[in-house]
Amino acid sequence: MKHRSLVATLAVLGLLCALPPFLPRFYVYIASIVLLTGLLATSLNLAIGYGGLYQFHHTVFYGVGAYGTALMLTRAGAPAPVAMIAGPLAAALLSLVMGVICVRLSKLYFGMLQISLGSLVWVTVYRWYSFTGGDDGIHGVPLPDLIASAKGSYYYTLAVTALSLLAMRRIAGSPFGKTLQGIRDNPVRSEAIGVDVKRHKLAALVIAGFFGGVAGSLFVVVDTSAFPDMMFWTYSLEVLIMCLLGGMYTFWGPFVGSSTLVLLRVFVSVYTQYWGLILGTILSLVIIFLPDGMLGFFARRFRKGEVRGA
Amino acid sequence: MLRVESVVMSFGGFKAVNGANLHVGAGEIVAVIGPNGAGKTTLFNLITGHLAPDSGRILFKGREIGGLSPHVICRKGITRSFQVVNIFSQLTVFENVQIAVLSRERKTYDIFSKVEGMAAEEVERTLRSVGLHDKRNVESVLLSHGDQKVLEIAVALSGKPELLILDEPTAGMAPEETETCIRLIRKLSDEFGLTILFCEHDMGLVFDIAQRVMVMVRGGTVVQGSCEEVRRNTEVQDAYLGGSA
Numbered sequence: 326m327k328h329r330s331l332v333a334t335l336a337v338l339g340l341l342c343a344l345p346p347f348l349p350r351f352y353v354y355i356a357s358i359v360l361l362t363g364l365l366a367t368s369l370n371l372a373i374g375y376g377g378l379y380q381f382h383h384t385v386f387y388g389v390g391a392y393g394t395a396l397m398l399t400r401a402g403a404p405a406p407v408a409m410i411a412g413p414l415a416a417a418l419l420s421l422v423m424g425v426i427c428v429r430l431s432k433l434y435f436g437m438l439q440i441s442l443g444s445l446v447w448v449t450v451y452r453w454y455s456f457t458g459g460d461d462g463i464h465g466v467p468l469p470d471l472i473a474s475a476k477g478s479y480y481y482t483l484a485v486t487a488l489s490l491l492a493m494r495r496i497a498g499s500p501f502g503k504t505l506q507g508i509r510d511n512p513v514r515s516e517a518i519g520v521d522v523k524r525h526k527l528a529a530l531v532i533a534g535f536f537g538g539v540a541g542s543l544f545v546v547v548d549t550s551a552f553p554d555m556m557f558w559t560y561s562l563e564v565l566i567m568c569l570l571g572g573m574y575t576f577w578g579p580f581v582g583s584s585t586l587v588l589l590r591v592f593v594s595v596y597t598q599y600w601g602l603i604l605g606t607i608l609s610l611v612i613i614f615l616p617d618g619m620l621g622f623f624a625r626r627f628r629k630g631e632v633r634g635a
Numbered sequence: 636m637l638r639v640e641s642v643v644m645s646f647g648g649f650k651a652v653n654g655a656n657l658h659v660g661a662g663e664i665v666a667v668i669g670p671n672g673a674g675k676t677t678l679f680n681l682i683t684g685h686l687a688p689d690s691g692r693i694l695f696k697g698r699e700i701g702g703l704s705p706h707v708i709c710r711k712g713i714t715r716s717f718q719v720v721n722i723f724s725q726l727t728v729f730e731n732v733q734i735a736v737l738s739r740e741r742k743t744y745d746i747f748s749k750v751e752g753m754a755a756e757e758v759e760r761t762l763r764s765v766g767l768h769d770k771r772n773v774e775s776v777l778l779s780h781g782d783q784k785v786l787e788i789a790v791a792l793s794g795k796p797e798l799l800i801l802d803e804p805t806a807g808m809a810p811e812e813t814e815t816c817i818r819l820i821r822k823l824s825d826e827f828g829l830t831i832l833f834c835e836h837d838m839g840l841v842f843d844i845a846q847r848v849m850v851m852v853r854g855g856t857v858v859q860g861s862c863e864e865v866r867r868n869t870e871v872q873d874a875y876l877g878g879s880a
């Protein structure tokens with residue numbers, strides 16, 4: 326069993342490595358977007374699926390990760406490795422600050438306050454022309470040659486995504502991950518056995534924010550830009566739908582869900598501009614027919630796999 | 636070990652606990668009895684930090700614990716079961732006990748180890764001793780009510796408490812389940828010298844296992860003493876035992 330999952334992982338990685346030579350440039354770009362969006366959705370799932378935290382405005386951390394990296398590269402002229410880590414760290418820090426404010430609230434109130442605070446961040450970025458470029462965003466971010474080409478950025482994205490997923494998988498399967506699942510299941514019982522529920526939630530938020538920021542910094546590498554729409558609240562909703570679609574109670578569900586949506590969007594936008602309509606339809610269908618998401622559905626079907634994220 | 640002194644706690648204007656006094660010595664089994672709505676559960680919630688007292692003192696090993704958070708009080712050595720089953724219903728029986736052990740060992744912030752199989756030896760031992768070992772991989776929501784109550788005791792025990800509080804441990808149990816549960820409570824007291832504070836409506840059971848009894852009516856302590864003293868007390872007979880004891 327263990328052996329098999331290792332082989333499967335290596336096979337998928339091998340396939341992804343072999344992909345670029347056979348794909349047109351545009352699709353290499355799309356493949357990179359699929360990867361980093363998968364990372365983004367998985368990081369959200371750490372908070373919402375494992376921790377039961379209503380992280381309704383996750384893309385704020387994605388955006389801040391992107392802006393952090395982009396600003397370091399353009400304004401500060403920092404070396405690329407520093408910029409790459411600065412974005413996610415900024416996201417983690419913001420997550421900590423917002424978490425401290427929100428974490429005492431429960432469920433929906435947590436989510437609503439997070440949307441408000443996140444929108445505050447968005448407005449700041451959107452309006453602060455002199456620093457963030459305002460609604461234009463930042464374009465043409467200079468990158469080292471190695472990761473400047475479509476292929477280079479793809480391989481970089483693949484490597485960072487793979488490592489991040491590995492780390493998150495590890496965290497999900499750690500005592501901390503299990504404790505988080507316990508808190509999601511029953512916070513009162515958790516407290517009664519000595520777990521400091523608020524602190525664990527906060528830690529989960531910071532970790533989720535960090536990896537959301539990593540996805541953001543990858544976006545800068547792939548797209549050489551950062552713009553306010555990345556952290557507009559509707560995009561948070563979209564990432565939430567990715568998790569729902571793929572299955573929140575599985576580790577890989579959100580990745581499957583996000584890949585599906587990203588690819589769908591690419592192909593659908595050739596024919597129509599009513600993406601919102603299609604997204605809404607998908608959401609309704611998922612809620613009605615696949616309450617556990619795609620992976621949850623299959624896991625249930627075949628009585629194996631990793632329902633509720635072991 | 637535990638001393639509750641004139642504690643008052645009200646919900647809105649209603650004093651659910653009104654001047655309760657309670658003393659539990661080390662190694663004792665003490666029962667709290669009283670009619671429905673007397674404030675027993677509220678008193679337990681005050682002791683374990685799920686509610687904060689308005690006034691009065693709650694001392695555990697000589698230290699004031701009134702108003703502290705539940706997780707802090709747990710760390711000081713008090714764990715509990717609830718009147719309404721309170722377990723990790725979506726986790727397996729094994730995982731329920733495992734989290735409690737990990738929490739006691741302060742490993743819940745560990746993000747590097749693999750949780751699978753951690754503390755397995757202790758978890759299995761605990762499950763064997765409460766008779767849930769063969770159901771260890773069952774999702775706990777699927778257990779019978781009686782098994783869930785026992786599992787909750789196992790979870791509470793895994794915190795290695797000095798004082799174990801049980802809120803109606805046998806409520807809703809089938810007669811043979813009740814038997815098993817009583818035997819379990821006795822064993823805990825005899826083998827581990829655990830101090831136990833519990834409340835129960837079944838008087839037979841109370842006088843069977845408790846060494847001392849505290850009678851609570853309308854939030855206050857009517858009397859506390861040995862089973863004999865309490866049985867003889869006329870006030871108790873009027874108020875609670877219906878004069879029939």
Ligand SMILES: Nc1ncnc2c1ncn2[C@@H]1O[C@H](COP(=O)(O)OP(=O)(O)OP(=O)(O)O)[C@@H](O)[C@H]1O
Nearest residue numbers: 646649651669670671672673674675676677678718
């Ligand atoms: N959260 C609450 N809000 C308002 N009133 C409450 C609350 N919890 C309990 N009460 C009231 O406080 C009183 C004491 O309740 P408590 O649950 O402590 O009684 P009890 O002795 O445990 O009763 P039982 O034997 O039925 O479990 C009751 O009158 C109850 O209605």
Ligand SMILES: [Mg+2]
Nearest residue numbers: 675676677718
């Ligand atoms: Mg009660």
